[in-house]
Each structure stands twice: as C-alpha cells, then as structure tokens.
Amino acid sequence: MTSQTIANTPTPDQIRRAPKVLLHDHLDGGLRPGTIVELARDTVPHSPKGVGGAPISQLPETDPEKLGIWFREAADSGSLERYLETFSHTVAVMQTRDALVRVAAECAEDLAEDGVVYAEVRYAPEQHLEGGLSLEEVVEAVNEGFREGERRAKENGHRIRVGALLTAMRHAARALEIAELANRYRDLGVVGFDIAGAEAGYPPTRHLDAFEYLKRENNHFTIHAGEAFGLPSIWQALQWCGADRLGHGVRIIDDIQVHEDGRVELGRLASYVRDKRIPLELCPSSNLQTGAASSYAEHPIGLLRRLHFRATVNTDNRLMSHTSMSREFEHLVDAFGYTLDDMQWFSVNAMKSAFIPFDERLAMISDVIKPGYAELKSEWLFRQTASTSGSSESAG
Numbered sequence: 001m002t003s004q005t006i007a008n009t010p011t012p013d014q015i016r017r018a019p020k021v022l023l024h025d026h027l028d029g030g031l032r033p034g035t036i037v038e039l040a041r042d043t044v045p046h047s048p049k050g051v052g053g054a055p056i057s058q059l060p061e062t063d064p065e066k067l068g069i070w071f072r073e074a075a076d077s078g079s080l081e082r083y084l085e086t087f088s089h090t091v092a093v094m095q096t097r098d099a100l101v102r103v104a105a106e107c108a109e110d111l112a113e114d115g116v117v118y119a120e121v122r123y124a125p126e127q128h129l130e131g132g133l134s135l136e137e138v139v140e141a142v143n144e145g146f147r148e149g150e151r152r153a154k155e156n157g158h159r160i161r162v163g164a165l166l167t168a169m170r171h172a173a174r175a176l177e178i179a180e181l182a183n184r185y186r187d188l189g190v191v192g193f194d195i196a197g198a199e200a201g202y203p204p205t206r207h208l209d210a211f212e213y214l215k216r217e218n219n220h221f222t223i224h225a226g227e228a229f230g231l232p233s234i235w236q237a238l239q240w241c242g243a244d245r246l247g248h249g250v251r252i253i254d255d256i257q258v259h260e261d262g263r264v265e266l267g268r269l270a271s272y273v274r275d276k277r278i279p280l281e282l283c284p285s286s287n288l289q290t291g292a293a294s295s296y297a298e299h300p301i302g303l304l305r306r307l308h309f310r311a312t313v314n315t316d317n318r319l320m321s322h323t324s325m326s327r328e329f330e331h332l333v334d335a336f337g338y339t340l341d342d343m344q345w346f347s348v349n350a351m352k353s354a355f356i357p358f359d360e361r362l363a364m365i366s367d368v369i370k371p372g373y374a375e376l377k378s379e380w381l382f383r384q385t386a387s388t389s390g391s392s393e394s395a396g
C-alpha cells in the first residue's frame, strides 16, 4: 500500500470532521433519548390547559440508554409499517412550543457536532397539533429551534445551516394545506415539501393537487418513493407528481440488470433517473431495518455510485437507526472501501441537489466542502513520523 492510499482511506475521526451534507433526516426520528424522557416527565396527562402528549408512564423505557436501545430494536422489524409505529413515542413529546424549539435546537447542534455543514430536516406539522398549537406556530417554533441550534453550534466552533422541509402524511388528506404552509414560509426557513408515511396503498398521486400547486408556485418538493414499494411508486412520483428528488428511491435498482459478464443494462425509468440527474436520497441503515436491503455490502448504493447516479447518503432517522452521517459513511467505507474522494463526491452531489438557491449551493461547494476535503486529504503530508532515535539511555 502506498502512503497515498493510506491517506485516502478516511479514519473515523476524519469521517466525522469531513464536511457532510444531509438532505433526508426526520426531526421526529432524531431526538436524544434523554430529551424524550425529560419531555415526557414534564407532560401532564389530561391537563386542563389541554397540553397534549404522552406522560412518562407511557414510555416503553425511562432510562435514556435503555430507551435508545428500545427504539433501535423496535424499529428493526423488517417492515416499514412497524418501523413507523415507533414514532408515536417521539411525536407524543413534541406537542408544545418549548418542546419543538428544544428538539429542533438539539437536532441542529447534534448534526453540527457530527460535521454536517448543511442539512434539510423534515417533519409533519400536522402531527404536532395535539397541544393546541396552530400549524403556523409549529413551523415558527421549529424554525426558532434551528436558529438557536445553529447559534449554539457556532459558539462551539461548528458551522451549520439547517433548512426545514414540511412533510404531509400520505395516509391523511392535508397535503394541499401543508404545501400552502411550505409556500408561505418559503423565505423564512422552509426550503421545500415532502410526503412520507406508509407507502403501499397510498400512492403519491393521491396528493396531486398539492404537487400541482407547488409547481405553479415554482417551489421544490421531494417524495418518499421506492422504499417499501418499487418502480410504480418511483414512476408516479416523477412522471405524475413531478418530484425534484426521490426520498430513498433505492428500488430503482429493480430497473437495472447486471449480466454475468458484468454488462449493465438500464431500463427506461432507471435511464431517465440517471440522465435527468434525479437525486436519490439513499438511507442505508434505515433500509436495512425496514427490509429494503439485506446488508451494507449488498446495498444498491454501491452500484448506483459506480453508475454515476446522483446518489446521496442520508440518515433518515438517527434515533431509530442508531446512526449519524458519520456512522453511515463508516459503514460505507467498510463495505465499499470508499475514500475521502468518494465522500466528497457524495457531499457535492447532495449539495448540488439541495433546495436552496443555486449561488448559495455553489458557494457551499467551492468555499466549504471542497476546501474541507482538501484539508483532510493533505493531512498525511504533515503526519509526524514516529521517533526512531529512542531515549538517550536506550540509545546509549
């Protein structure tokens, strides 16, 4: 192995310090276990003031460490539907203004600490109304939290910018209302729209009015598609709904044939996705839990990266998947031998695909991401060689 190859394989510490870009992370899937316990403790059941949420007695565990393990194991079910059931416990403690500000601030802080420089974090405002907040109050509380988290991160020497994506739940019927909300807060911290929830039985075309409205407003949206359900879902998201990006989109692999002699053949849909540079918000650990992939090494991200799809790496739900951007990359480095150049490629791909304006994306790429990787890639040049002379006694 040459010194250059050694230098190019990132260490866990380099992976953490590398500037990373995250496009697919759920606010209600990333709470600190200790925060859930504290917020649940503060929740008064059947409060006359109508403060919603679940009291501590309804949590499956009250010790933060055990609770973290509970989430991971409960989410490790092999089905998207069962995975999604675990969210009732996080959503339950996110029903007041203070709780939302706190959770959003901690989210920004945690991402920054992990080396994420730009993140788009999503949540469904309609799931946070049980305590009497309006949709607008929910959005404003989360935005306030993100700004607070960015400020605290800066004090700790980390730079991060966080934009919100407003999600509508695909089984519900509020998509147009949430799309209008996203549009109203467009220059105020909300950068786009999404739909999420169980995929089978709830095609994205149920919400065409919302997508058509957003297109007329020249706004951006992504759609969870091609995670639990395959190609028809991806096709609908792109060709009927007009999604800018695919949340997961991992099942696009079903339209790619790898022949025994190594030849690769792309179907029409896979070609379209690659030709049009449609960003895939891939979430390896989450896919392992919901059964969309069987191991990191077999995850389609390896092939999609080789074929130069616009692939990006994401966390989905840091709590349920016990992950972070750094952990996702550690798994990929182990499985595919990725280097800092691969990490940079994924990070630039993600930044190109973000929903903020073009000039800001370019500046992030040229002034933050590329210099960050250049710095890491040059570290080997300044590595201190081990002393060979030993102490004067042993040399004497």
Ligand SMILES: O=c1[nH]cnc2c1ncn2[C@@H]1O[C@H](CO)[C@@H](O)[C@H]1O
Binding pocket: 026, 027, 028, 029, 080, 084, 087, 091, 122, 123, 124, 127, 167, 196, 197, 198, 224, 227, 286, 316, 317
């Ligand atoms: O991987 C996923 N696929 C589909 N829906 C999801 C996934 N992760 C989370 N949510 C859903 O999105 C809501 C808003 O953040 C969560 O409450 C959860 O129900």
Ligand SMILES: [Zn+2]
Binding pocket: 024, 026, 196, 224, 247, 316
């Ligand atoms: Zn998701």
